[in-house]
Amino acid sequence: MLVDAIRAEGFRLTKNRTALFWSLVFVPIIAIVIGGLTNFVLKGSETKLLGDTKMPPEMREALLNRGTLDMGGALVEAAASLANPLVLLFVLIGAATVYAGDYRWETWRLISARNSRINLLLAKLAVVAGLALAAMGFMLVADVIENLIKAAVFERTLTFTLTGEGAAHFIGYFALSLLRIVQFTMMGMLAAVMTRSLLAALFVPLVFGVAQFFTTNPLMQMGVMPDAWLAILVNPGSATDAIQAAIGGGERAAGLPDGILLKAWFSVALWTLAPLAGALAWFRRQDLSKE
């Protein structure tokens, strides 16, 4: 049963402390440390500037006008950038462990006879999605901590404003970031099943991720504009950007070319579902006697 497979896969992941540390904890810690240090460095620079008696009074006043720090707005902004390369890289480490672990540890033969192969693979996907969700949650916590440090260092007043529109933006950005991360891990799943290699599960999506950003210029030289079907289809990153702009509304949304959202959603769906379908089809007929 799928539920059994998900519970088992989740249980196994919770025992893999190394994978959990790198996927969930490392990036938030780095974010807090770097963010905190940056605030202290900026504060130091500010103090130095304020000590300059030749500073124009207007500038001094601007620096001393601390204002407020809106945690609600900060969270919405953070949600929009949760699928950043650093989070993506470290979630992929955990995802590669989940997808390729049974090949690496030669454990398929222990579990594959008693459950359908589709269930086993979908369970891995569900657990990786949970891992991505947790990693995003930890990143948001790190963002809150970083903002608390910022407020303390710069003596800014904390506020929390989240309107209905802001909440909708947060949910939209968060869901889109999750989809983007899961999309990358799908490529990892396909690579793991086809190559039985943990390294391939990690690096193939990374290579694809980097490569897609270099598609725009060559395509333009071939006469394919950035909003054309082909350009959007080969670059799901630009598709995600378009959808994110639409979620945010305002000028960015208004500036989107006509019909680009349809192309964007199609591209995102293609890059998410095609690797999944490929992995499932390959895995169903795979010889699992030799992991």
Added chain:
Amino acid sequence: MTAEIESPVIQVTGLTKTYGSVRALDGLDLSIPRGGVYGVLGPNGAGKSTLFRILLGLIRPTAGTATIMNGPVGDIAPMRLTGSMIETPRYPPFMTARQVLSWLALEHGIAGTADIPYWLERVGLSEAADRKVRGFSVGMMQRLGVAAALISKPELIILDEPTSGMDPPGIQEMRALIRSLAHDDGLTVVLASHQLLEVQRVCDRVAILNKGKLVREGAVSELTAVGERLRLSVSPVDQVLAALGTKGVRDGDAVLADIPRTEGPALIRALAEAGVDIHEARWVGTDLEAIFFTETGAVQAPETIHAG
């Protein structure tokens, strides 16, 4: 007995598996009855592991059919009645033995983990229950593999080389466990092993495969009874050899008499009356090793006759 109880746990008909030009299984027909310990023997490349892998749904046959626990191979329902250990099992190295069993219990949809300490104790791993498996020896891996195969309370258990990598005391314990599983717990145990003496001691029935085909099948007691001879430690040996004629052959300081069991007492009486000193008389059979070498055409060791 109901039809279900009498039906074989494994039924294989015309099973063929090819890897390129290599025929690992070549139209194999085999029926494994319910109950007891069943051994599958064969030299390397005979098709034992391929047979097990097909039965467990790990690979697909090229041709033929196979059923396990009354269901086609590859179906989930019969597999839920089957436990298995294929070759030396491996586990995620960061887990303890207890965690491995908990994980597999979840995989198999088994509610609760109350039986885990029992099975760890049964395979002799209680003291190592909370050690990470990355530090386990091959023998400990094998024991954990057997516990993992049993955690789902199967009716059939398939073990591929269960004593591989074990030390002599470990082999003895595993042998006792396998017999206990079959005769005390009522499981059907199907195992493959290269250790023929081991198989002879633990199995009730055996099948000998060679080049993907079944070449011999039957109860161990029946197979080893064929070619049974009366070994007489006597003096003078020549007198007894002369009396037996073509039915007698010298075996060191003894004589092997090729006669039916029913004629044994009369022969001993006649020799005693003829003044022959009889120091020992016992029936010896052909062991599995001799049968194996004969059936598979492998080079036979010089000494093939052992005490039965």
